[in-house]
Amino acid sequence: MNTPIGHLYIHVPFCSGKCVYCAFYSELFDANTCNAFLDSLERELDMYIDGESAPETVYFGGGTPSILDKEQLERLLQTIHDRMDLSKVVEWTLEANPGTLTDGKLPAVKAAGVNRISLGAQSFDDEVLKQMGRRHSARDISDSVEAVRSAGFEKIGIDLIACLPGVDTDGWKRDLLAAARLEPDHLSVYALSVEEKSVLHAMVKDGHVSMPSEQAQIHALAIAEDILGGAGYNRYEISNYSRPGSECLHNLSCWRGGDYVGFGPAASSRVGRKRWSNSASLDGYVSRLFQGLPPNSDSEILSKEMDATERLMFAFRLREGVFLNDFAIEDLPMDHWYQALLEQERLGLVEQRDERWFLTNTGCLLADTVAEALIPSSPAQPA
Numbered sequence: 435m436n437t438p439i440g441h442l443y444i445h446v447p448f449c450s451g452k453c454v455y456c457a458f459y460s461e462l463f464d465a466n467t468c469n470a471f472l473d474s475l476e477r478e479l480d481m482y483i484d485g486e487s488a489p490e491t492v493y494f495g496g497g498t499p500s501i502l503d504k505e506q507l508e509r510l511l512q513t514i515h516d517r518m519d520l521s522k523v524v525e526w527t528l529e530a531n532p533g534t535l536t537d538g539k540l541p542a543v544k545a546a547g548v549n550r551i552s553l554g555a556q557s558f559d560d561e562v563l564k565q566m567g568r569r570h571s572a573r574d575i576s577d578s579v580e581a582v583r584s585a586g587f588e589k590i591g592i593d594l595i596a597c598l599p600g601v602d603t604d605g606w607k608r609d610l611l612a613a614a615r616l617e618p619d620h621l622s623v624y625a626l627s628v629e630e631k632s633v634l635h636a637m638v639k640d641g642h643v644s645m646p647s648e649q650a651q652i653h654a655l656a657i658a659e660d661i662l663g664g665a666g667y668n669r670y671e672i673s674n675y676s677r678p679g680s681e682c683l684h685n686l687s688c689w690r691g692g693d694y695v696g697f698g699p700a701a702s703s704r705v706g707r708k709r710w711s712n713s714a715s716l717d718g719y720v721s722r723l724f725q726g727l728p729p730n731s732d733s734e735i736l737s738k739e740m741d742a743t744e745r746l747m748f749a750f751r752l753r754e755g756v757f758l759n760d761f762a763i764e765d766l767p768m769d770h771w772y773q774a775l776l777e778q779e780r781l782g783l784v785e786q787r788d789e790r791w792f793l794t795n796t797g798c799l800l801a802d803t804v805a806e807a808l809i810p811s812s813p814a815q816p817a
């Protein structure tokens with residue numbers, strides 16, 4: 435690859451089961467399959483990396499990267515060390531599920547340079563966790579936070595899901611307070627969404643689960659902002675809160691328009707106007723790489739205006755707002771964006787302050803609607 439990698443993402447496609455709401459690509463963890471994945475990942479990296487890469491952030495997501503055993507994690511970390519100049523890395527995140535950071539994994543990943551652990555807590559109600567197919571308890575969450583802290587990691591993040599079935603307003607407040615009590619540096623709060631490929635989709639379709647109204651979701655997210663704001667967290671992105679200076683730098687860079695390169699099945703990448711995603715199939719990934727072929731991927735080169743529009747859409751997620759003139763380069767659809775924003779302002783989804791545009795609280799929940807309105811009619815071209 436000629437373009438150096440500033441922000442590196444590795445998709446680790448294994449979990450210990452499937453959560454009912456999940457549509458991310460993952461397979462059931464199996465040690466042999468995982469070794470084949472690690473072999474393949476090395477081949478994929480060797481195909482693309484030119485030795486010049488010196489990322490500033492590294493992000494191991496999934497899936498559940500922490501489900502790998504200690505030796506496999508060490509191998510994964512060494513794979514990166516062997517191929518890149520890591521002297522510029524300021525943030526190296528490992529996504530983990532509570533209860534999986536056992537057997538000496540924490541000191542091993544810390545020794546290799548990981549400095550941020552992002553824990554998928556989702557809820558502190560054991561019954562709700564069970565119904566959602568999570569494989570951990572509330573106790574596991576606090577134990578994991580304690581273990582991560584004792585191991586000396588710089589940053590800890592906790593993810594929560596709002597509007598889970600069976601969680602009323604009081605339960606949601608309890609979840610938020612329980613998370614804040616653990617004093618993480620960062621909190622992600624996503625409203626539950628029904629993804630087409632998830633088990634939840636079928637449950638909702640069959641009438642076994644009913645989803646909260648839009649108003650109820652807005653209310654739940656407003657409660658999150660109140661409670662977490664009161665606990666000293668700044669909502670810097672639609673779904674993300676942090677202590678000052680503890681924003682997730684990897685994601686922040688993507689929202690601000692930075693390029694990123696992903697490896698592993700289902701990983702996606704953005705470099706300049708080019709976008710590509712590896713196919714979501716571990717079998718296909720392993721078999722192609724063993725034949726010396728690049729993994730199957732969909733790729734396209736966006737038109738200049740679609741590229742800028744996509745970056746604008748990402749930027750809108752940030753609470754720092756958007757200054758349209760920052761995107762003002764020749765031939766861009768400024769007038770279309772401006773007219774679209776005036777219309778979204780009329781609908782109460784965006785507002786303008788000091789020449790910057792911001793999503794309103796309702797707009798935060800309907801960010802996709804705002805994003806769609808910004809898209810000019812200009813098709814992408816195959817790469």
Ligand code: SF4
Pocket residue numbers: 448449450451452453456457458460496497498531554
């Ligand atoms: S939500 Fe996370 S832990 Fe659950 S199945 Fe999906 S990737 Fe795995």
